[in-house]
Amino acid sequence: MTGEQSTDVLIVGGGLGGCAAALAIAKAGYRVVMTEQTDWIGGQLTSQAVPPDEHGWIERFGCTASYRKLRNYIRDFYRNNYPLTASARKREFLNPGNGWVSPLCHEPIVALEVLRAMLAPYVSRKLLTIALRHQPVAVELGAGDRISAVTFRNEAIGTDQTIAAKYVLDATELGDLLSLGDIEFSVGRESHTQTDEPDAATESDATDVQSMSVCFAIDHIEGEDHTSEKPSRYDFWREYVPPLKPSWPGKLLDWKACHPRTMETVEYQFNPHHESSRAFSGLWSYRRILARDNFQPGTFASDICAINWPMIDYLPGHLLNDSAEENNRHLADAKQLSLSLLYWLQTEAPRTDGGLGYPGLRLRKDVVGTDDGLAKYPYIRESRRIKAEFTVCQQHVSAKLRPNGNRAQQFEDSVGIGSYRIDLHPTTGGKNYLDVEALPFQIPLGALIPVRIENLLPAAKNLGVTHITGGCYRLHPVEWNVGEVAGLLACYCLKKSQSPRGVYRTAKLRREFQSFLEQQGVQLEWPSDIVLKEGDPHGHAL
Structure with a gap:
């Protein structure tokens, strides 16, 4: 054009x-x-x-x-x-990924x-x-x-x-x-003065927006080593503790997190190929976009999961700045956070069997259509909003x-x-x-x-x-x-x-x-x- x-x-x-x-x-x-x-x-x-x-x-x-x-x-x-x-073919409400977040979890390319x-x-x-x-x-x-x-x-x-x-x-x-x-x-x-909302803050803050997330997709090939290159910002993100009130229970890269509704500490479960699809049961099945059990035996070597977890909620900044340079800096750092989560999962994440890391986790660049294996655009939860009638x-x-x-x-x-x-x-x-x-x-x-x-x-x-x-x-x-x-x-x-x-x-x-x-x-x-x-x-x- x-x-x-x-x-x-x-x-x-x-x-x-x-x-x-x-x-x-x-x-x-x-x-x-x-x-x-x-x-x-x-x-x-x-x-x-x-x-x-x-x-x-x-x-x-x-x-x-x-x-x-x-x-x-x-x-x-x-x-x-x-x-x-x-x-699966006869199922009226086919869920290709059998993910529990939605009755229709599927690959991005299909949509x-x-x-x-x-x-x-x-x-x-x-x-x-x-x-x-x-x-x-x-x-x-x-x-x-x-x-x-x-x-x-x-x-x-x-x-x-x-x-x-x-x-x-x-x-x-x-x-x-x-x-x-x-x-x-x-x-x-x-602010509460502006909207009269019970949960509004005492003061307004134009810089305070919901975290964005740079998502990605993975599968798991047991017995193979697909460990990624260590991200340049891994040491920072490995030690990062979210500066939140009420407080976060520890490091961001950890199985422990805050329950969104109660603020109590919860411990997420993660076990490739060995989780049910029951709601709130575990992270492997959470946003699974392809469940190999839905397909004829031998079609897929593994499930495929989209990763949009609390561990990649990016908190140091957002993309609503007037400065393109600042926006680009935050986007690059958010990508480093996502790559750091993957590396942590592959190398240091506590396993259910007592070991550390799942080296069989493989970044699926083809699923998201990018060279770096990260989604083409971050998941944005909050936008500028019109002043409306x-x-x-x-x-x-x-x-x-x-x-x-x-x-x-x-x-x-x-x-x-x-x-x-x-x-x-x-x-x-x-x-x-x-x-x-x-x-x-x-x-x-x-x-x-x-x-x-x-x-x-x-x-x-x-x-x-x-x-x-x-x-x-x-x-x-x-x-x-x-x-x-x-x-x-x-x-x-x-x-x-x-x-x-x-x-x-x-x-x-x-x-x-x-x-x-x-x-x-x-x-x-x-x-x-x-x-x-x-x-x-x-x-x-x-």
Whole structure:
């Protein structure tokens, strides 16, 4: 993609929200360009190597129709292309990895192929252009508080590209356009005075965000030595004690950690090939993305596991700095932490048989598609967030604060639903876990409307939530829902010659848009008779 270009809708970021938006817009017949800074679309599912975190009702309800298609197509890909065992092939809810974090743990490349296939017809029809390795570098604001164009650096050839659009969706992992365009946003933690949230801090801190993680994949070949080269920062990370309050029980590279909900010390189990898939039973089966027992004997020498554990939560800094040099330094150090965990596992980790280290652990570079064996992009738990017409706060979704109901606050302007615990990982500001129950919630349209800019919509984790409620709105099906609705809202506004703010503020238009969403398979309400089950393994991720 070279020279100047214009389109109906520009999506900046090719993660789950971006893909959902692109699918919705192109299906409606509008021209759309989707850019992505890596060479893989799919975000959390692919370039970040994070299997889906979902709620316990996901197989029956609680997601958009297009997200359910994505999940079904992933299962079909395994049935059509892999030598499954007869019992696995017949399983309605096939879980290729038998990981206990999700009923659908799978390899990143499968999700990538499925997403490409879902979008391919619209690429062929010239409705959708996908521009990989494009990093946004500038936002041009025009008259009427509108974004007129975004400029990108094409990392593949080192040239700049400017794209003009009628609507712009920020589907980046970090809310990049908000910073580049000097658009009103929140970042880090808010104070109790700002949000009235019971668990908010006394003072706000823009530098205090949830830790990121650079994930990777491993298998285990018994009797072989696949020990990696010792990382340059290994000695530092081997002795590192997280500076958190409440305090961490010891070194980060250790089987002991804090229980996210109780703050008590827990000791994780790890035993390749000898763990059950029972929820919370052990780390080998936790995010296992390929279980060899699901496939005909001899197909795979080992299970394959995605590593997204507490030991790689990076605490010294984040990627939301204005300085590219500082961001690059933290990313490099986060990669060193992940490589140090692998080396510790191979050489020094206490074994269940009394020995040290598992030299048979092998870094699977092919699974994540990189030369260093680390995911193409870090798993980002917290983004910049738009200053929105409405902000979802803890009191809207917390089970403790709404003791008489089985659902979170109901919103007349609902444009989707989600469910997950308020799950905040340790932060760069020294706060330990905050992990409390949230009720099944809705996504209010007001949280997608910026307070000033008229043609920008959030399409990822950057909607109007707080530091706290971002902890339950950040997972895969909700990000997809947000992106899909942002795309459909842009289409609706183009067709009706309306503005997103006008749709939000005009009851008749809002109801018409909600009917349009329902026709597209977007669920706006949770069933009134849902039964909450405490301890559901699909309501919390480590």
